Amino acid sequence: MHDVMSELPGYVLRRAAAAMTTEIVARFASLGLRLGEASILMLVDANPGISSSALGRALGIQRANMAPIIARLESSGLIKRTAVNGRMHGLALTGHGQEKADAAARVSAEQEAELLARIPRQYRAGFLPALKALLER
Amino acid sequence: MHDVMSELPGYVLRRAAAAMTTEIVARFASLGLRLGEASILMLVDANPGISSSALGRALGIQRANMAPIIARLESSGLIKRTAVNGRMHGLALTGHGQEKADAAARVSAEQEAELLARIPRQYRAGFLPALKALLER
DNA sequence: TATTGTTATACTCTATAACTATA
DNA sequence: TATAGTTATAGAGTATAACAATA
Numbered sequence: 001m002h003d004v005m006s007e008l009p010g011y012v013l014r015r016a017a018a019a020m021t022t023e024i025v026a027r028f029a030s031l032g033l034r035l036g037e038a039s040i041l042m043l044v045d046a047n048p049g050i051s052s053s054a055l056g057r058a059l060g061i062q063r064a065n066m067a068p069i070i071a072r073l074e075s076s077g078l079i080k081r082t083a084v085n086g087r088m089h090g091l092a093l094t095g096h097g098q099e100k101a102d103a104a105a106r107v108s109a110e111q112e113a114e115l116l117a118r119i120p121r122q123y124r125a126g127f128l129p130a131l132k133a134l135l136e137r
Numbered sequence: 138m139h140d141v142m143s144e145l146p147g148y149v150l151r152r153a154a155a156a157m158t159t160e161i162v163a164r165f166a167s168l169g170l171r172l173g174e175a176s177i178l179m180l181v182d183a184n185p186g187i188s189s190s191a192l193g194r195a196l197g198i199q200r201a202n203m204a205p206i207i208a209r210l211e212s213s214g215l216i217k218r219t220a221v222n223g224r225m226h227g228l229a230l231t232g233h234g235q236e237k238a239d240a241a242a243r244v245s246a247e248q249e250a251e252l253l254a255r256i257p258r259q260y261r262a263g264f265l266p267a268l269k270a271l272l273e274r
Numbered sequence: 275t276a277t278t279g280t281t282a283t284a285c286t287c288t289a290t291a292a293c294t295a296t297a
Numbered sequence: 298t299a300t301a302g303t304t305a306t307a308g309a310g311t312a313t314a315a316c317a318a319t320a
Contacts, residue, residue: 003195004183005176008245009265010157010252015197016271017154020147025309034309039142046141053278058140060152065311067280087278087319108145115147119270123263128146130260130267134153134252171286190301202288204303224296224301 020115027107031100036061036069037078041093041101042108044079049090073097157252164244168237173198173206174215178230178238179245181216186227210234 005011021035028038039059044050056066070091073079078097081089093101116124142148158172165175176196181187193203207228210216215234218226230238256264 001187001191001195002183004179005196006269007265008249009268010161010245010249011176012265012268012272013150013154013252014158016268017150018197019272021151024147036310039148042141046139050138051278054138058138059142060155061310062312063277063279064281064313070279085278085320089279108147112145112147115150115271118273119267123267123270126260126263127267128144128149130256130264131146131149131153132143133256133260135149135156136255173287188301198287199289200300200302201290201304207302222297222301224294226302 020111024108024111027111028104031103031107033100033104034069037073038104038108040069040073041078041097041104044091044093045098045101045105048092049082049084051084051088051090053088055091157248161245161248164248165241168240168244170237170241171206174210175241175245177206177210178215178234178241181228181230182235182238182242185229186219186221188221188225188227190225192228 025035028035031038033041036059040055043055043058047054052066052070053063055061056063061069070079070081074081077094078100079091080094080097081091084090116127119127162172165172168175170178173196177192180192180195184191189203189207190200192198193200198206207216207218211218214231215237216228217231217234218228221227253261253264
């Protein structure tokens with residue numbers, strides 16, 4: 001097998017992200033959370049009162065796709081919505097939501113630590129800056 | 138906005154991969170190809186006679202999901218299938234498929250070059266090895 | 275005028291299970 | 298017994314368009 005793709009950074013980036021995503025999805029699933037839900041809980045925790053739109057912009061999720069996720073989190077009793085004005089709702093964690101957010105943060109920290117540990121030591125420091133550079137513009 | 142996720146390598150890995158995928162998807166789409174189709178054409182080009190199963194293993198695509206992709210490529214006249222034995226089919230590019238594979242390879246090379254160029258020079262060499270390490274088991 | 279939130283819809287990719295035919 | 302190929306189906310994520318209400 002001549003694996004011509006395996007030296008292409010963009011291709012390997014996609015495969016590595018898929019592999020890591022599979023792992024974190026399984027970890028969040030053990031908490032009864034989807035990937036997007038867990039991210040939202042952690043971001044609401046750090047930004048109480050944030051709006052659904054602002055969350056979506058931060059996470060790269062479109063408004064239209066945020067609506068059902070927020071609805072699910074609210075009907076699960078993990079977040080509550082408070083009207084800020086006639087069109088915006090501030091989001092905050094409920095008590096149960098705070099527990100889930102804390103659990104998600106622990107699971108996330110475990111995953112991130114294991115991920116970094118797999119990278120050869122000499123490449124670790126450069127990994128995040130390299131990825132960040134790909135996200136600019 | 139306190140963006141607590143933006144320092145998490147695993148999270149930024151996912152976002153960066155999504156951003157790069159959006160770009161390469163658009164480029165392949167201009168050739169009338171989907172991402173998986175383009176990868177398959179390039180891999181068949183480098184491995185004439187390869188089976189659908191072997192392709193799937195190399196690309197991380199399950200057998201069940203390969204079937205419709207291969208069927209589409211065959212009905213588009215880009216690949217042809219030749220029975221190797223009673224249960225395996227060897228895949229090869231048609232003339233038109235070869236042109237598409239060449240075009241896909243050019244587009245891929247452009248994308249990969251631009252991707253690398255965005256990474257600060259001192260982190261470039263370590264980027265691929267770091268990603269590869271995440272794919273080992 | 276631009277933004278928020280929402281509904282509806284469609285597409286892609288992925289995952290599983292089941293089946294046959296063959297090595 | 299394990300593998301190749303296929304079909305069917307379900308889930309998750311993502312994309313666009315459109316609309317009402319409000320800033």
